[in-house]
Amino acid sequence: MAVLDQNLNQAALTQLAQREHYTFFGLTLPYLVLVGAMIIIPIGWLFFLSFIGRDGSFSFENYERMINSKAYIRIFLTTFKISILTTFFCALLGYPLAYFMSQISRKWANICMIGVLIPFWTSLLVRTYAWLVLLQKKGLVNSVAVDLGLISEPIKFVHNTSGTLIGMVHIMLPFLILPLYANMRAIDPHCVKAASSLGATPTRAFWTVFFPLSIPGLLAGLLIVFVLCLGFYVTPAVLGGGKVIMAAMKISSNIELYFSWGAASALGVVLLVVTMLILFIASKLVSLDQFGQRS
Amino acid sequence: MADSSLNISINDVTKTYGDFHALKDVSLEVTSGEFLTLLGPSGSGKTTLLMVLAGFTSPDYGSVKFGDEEVILKPPHLRGIGMVFQNYALFPHMNVAENVGYPQKLRGVSKEDTRESVDNALATVKLDGLGHRRVDELSGGQRQRVALARAIVFQPKILLMDEPLSALDKKLREEMQIELRQLHDSLNMTTVYVTHDQKEALTMSDRIAVINDGQLMQLGTPNEIYRRPNNAFIADFIGESSSLPATVKNGIASIGSAKLKGAQKLEKDGNFLLVIRPEKLFIATKKSRDANHFEGVVEDSIFQGESQLMVIKLDPQNYGEQSLRLRLPNGSAQDDELPGIGEKVTLGLKVADSYFVEAANGGA
Numbered sequence: 071m072a073v074l075d076q077n078l079n080q081a082a083l084t085q086l087a088q089r090e091h092y093t094f095f096g097l098t099l100p101y102l103v104l105v106g107a108m109i110i111i112p113i114g115w116l117f118f119l120s121f122i123g124r125d126g127s128f129s130f131e132n133y134e135r136m137i138n139s140k141a142y143i144r145i146f147l148t149t150f151k152i153s154i155l156t157t158f159f160c161a162l163l164g165y166p167l168a169y170f171m172s173q174i175s176r177k178w179a180n181i182c183m184i185g186v187l188i189p190f191w192t193s194l195l196v197r198t199y200a201w202l203v204l205l206q207k208k209g210l211v212n213s214v215a216v217d218l219g220l221i222s223e224p225i226k227f228v229h230n231t232s233g234t235l236i237g238m239v240h241i242m243l244p245f246l247i248l249p250l251y252a253n254m255r256a257i258d259p260h261c262v263k264a265a266s267s268l269g270a271t272p273t274r275a276f277w278t279v280f281f282p283l284s285i286p287g288l289l290a291g292l293l294i295v296f297v298l299c300l301g302f303y304v305t306p307a308v309l310g311g312g313k314v315i316m317a318a319m320k321i322s323s324n325i326e327l328y329f330s331w332g333a334a335s336a337l338g339v340v341l342l343v344v345t346m347l348i349l350f351i352a353s354k355l356v357s358l359d360q361f362g363q364r365s
Numbered sequence: 366m367a368d369s370s371l372n373i374s375i376n377d378v379t380k381t382y383g384d385f386h387a388l389k390d391v392s393l394e395v396t397s398g399e400f401l402t403l404l405g406p407s408g409s410g411k412t413t414l415l416m417v418l419a420g421f422t423s424p425d426y427g428s429v430k431f432g433d434e435e436v437i438l439k440p441p442h443l444r445g446i447g448m449v450f451q452n453y454a455l456f457p458h459m460n461v462a463e464n465v466g467y468p469q470k471l472r473g474v475s476k477e478d479t480r481e482s483v484d485n486a487l488a489t490v491k492l493d494g495l496g497h498r499r500v501d502e503l504s505g506g507q508r509q510r511v512a513l514a515r516a517i518v519f520q521p522k523i524l525l526m527d528e529p530l531s532a533l534d535k536k537l538r539e540e541m542q543i544e545l546r547q548l549h550d551s552l553n554m555t556t557v558y559v560t561h562d563q564k565e566a567l568t569m570s571d572r573i574a575v576i577n578d579g580q581l582m583q584l585g586t587p588n589e590i591y592r593r594p595n596n597a598f599i600a601d602f603i604g605e606s607s608s609l610p611a612t613v614k615n616g617i618a619s620i621g622s623a624k625l626k627g628a629q630k631l632e633k634d635g636n637f638l639l640v641i642r643p644e645k646l647f648i649a650t651k652k653s654r655d656a657n658h659f660e661g662v663v664e665d666s667i668f669q670g671e672s673q674l675m676v677i678k679l680d681p682q683n684y685g686e687q688s689l690r691l692r693l694p695n696g697s698a699q700d701d702e703l704p705g706i707g708e709k710v711t712l713g714l715k716v717a718d719s720y721f722v723e724a725a726n727g728g729a
Contacts, residue, residue, distance in 0.1 A: 266440070
């Protein structure tokens with residue numbers, strides 16, 4: 071009788087487990103459909119288009135153009151230069167702020183966090199045009215500086231690399247600070263205390279203990295910023311004033327001006343491949359969970 | 366080993382956070398080579414005092430001397446102390462050997478010497494050959510040992526420990542208590558140990574400083590603290606105890622109509638508590654002159670392995686609503702000789718074990 075009951079239960083329990091599986095699958099289904107229809111299929115189509123030449127036949131001309139044309143090479147160089155510089159300045163500005171926020175009480179850190187997040191919640195376009203207003207020749211920054219006699223002539227902030235950088239750093243900063251701050255908060259403050267009790271000066275304790283432990287958060291932030299920069303469109307388009315041409319802008323002009331879907335697709339594919347390559351290398355360099363956050 | 370340790374003089378150390386007195390005029394001498402435990406409930410100020418010694422907390426005023434040297438203004442990294450933290454605070458990005466070698470690296474010790482001292486320290490804590498392990502591969506007890514090795518590798522003269530065993534399970538904790546004690550005896554560093562576990566303090570210490578509400582309540586050997594608590598708080602906090610409110614008049618203590626004989630001379634009149642350790646009570650078959658006696662009824666009898674715990678409800682006419690706990694070692698008496706629940710018993714407490722403390726306001 072007992073054996074019979076057990077068998078009975080086993081069947082029922084298996085059924086229950088299966089039903090649970092189906093439930094969870096059902097919950098993910100809408101997303102899977104969305105990803106399939108909106109991402110996988112278009113990307114496949116994009117990939118296909120990039121191998122179609124102007125005459126409509128299969129060809130590599132879209133890729134050959136990228137290698138042979140100086141304009142394209144310059145665009146790639148600009149894209150990487152702007153992305154690297156933006157990432158660098160984000161780290162330079164963001165790391166000290168995140169460190170400061172991680173060392174003060176949670177209450178004050180939350181207030182600081184609001185300061186970081188308010189711009190983050192404001193429309194990207196609004197912020198970009200605000201920078202344009204501030205930085206242009208007759209803008210607030212220049213006119214105040216001239217009136218105060220700090221400079222004799224307005225400085226050209228916008229429609230060049232510096233304007234693009236200022237705008238992009240401002241917009242990207244939260245993406246660096248958020249993961250970095252989360253990581254720093256999780257660092258056991260006793261570790262730094264232990265280091266100084268063992269004889270480390272505050273500077274030494276920072277560089278030998280705190281900084282290495284913050285690297286996963288820093289890398290995560292750098293990666294997000296860099297990858298976002300590679301495909302960034304609005305801010306460089308507005309603040310660069312057509313003089314700073316990044317890959318995303320070239321894609322747009324290929325389609326809007328030249329109606330060349332093939333060329334645009336090829337550029338998109340290259341951008342995607344480069345991004346994936348960077349993510350792959352980064353994941354090899356440091357597995358982000360390499361350091362347990364608490365001993 | 367003569368100069369391998371330093372004495373610590375703490376004088377009038379006071380620390381306030383707003384209106385809260387974390388430490389009130391604490392003065393304490395830790396003699397060279399001593400194992401002293403700061404014992405108190407959480408929030409008592411014991412950890413604050415340890416942090417003052419380590420240099421992480423600056424007191425409002427007061428003096429801390431290591432040997433003859435005033436250190437109150439010295440930053441932690443110049444104090445030359447070894448410290449073990451409650452959660453070990455091992456560096457997760459370093460392996461065991463790098464963790465233990467860290468203080469040596471800071472001190473510019475050569476690679477060979479560092480390796481030798483690291484090996485020695487790991488051997489001292491019985492972790493030989495685990496130097497290459499990652500910290501997250503270790504068990505709690507092993508991490509504890511690494512933290513200890515790291516704190517002693519540079520042979521500091523003072524070792525501070527902040528509840529180092531509190532994260533371990535009971536069995537391991539009790540093993541480590543004895544091991545830490547033996548380690549202290551062989552290294553001979555002046556050790557200040559913080560715990561809220563009174564049994565741990567009794568097991569390990571040369572002397573115990575009981576701290577409550579930021580004040581030093583009593584300083585003494587474990588034996589003194591256990592047998593002769595200064596006040597009701599310590600009597601209750603250290604060890605198991607029951608207490609009976611008693612009044613003292615003209616040097617004679619009494620509960621209701623019954624007079625009690627006490628171990629100490631009572632010079633003050635007022636409300637006192639008779640502190641009764643459960644293991645000092647016995648079931649009296651006949652009354653004797655060298656003991657106090659209490660009549661009651663067995664209310665509960667609980668088998669606890671090595672001992673039998675009995676709760677005796679005292680005769681309400683004489684004592685009011687009071688009960689006493691009595692602990693009898695198992696095996697000494699035949700089980701069937703033990704009184705059953707509901708049976709009347711007479712309890713005895715030797716006069717030498719009858720110790721009074723002044724009742725706190727309102728009694729206990």
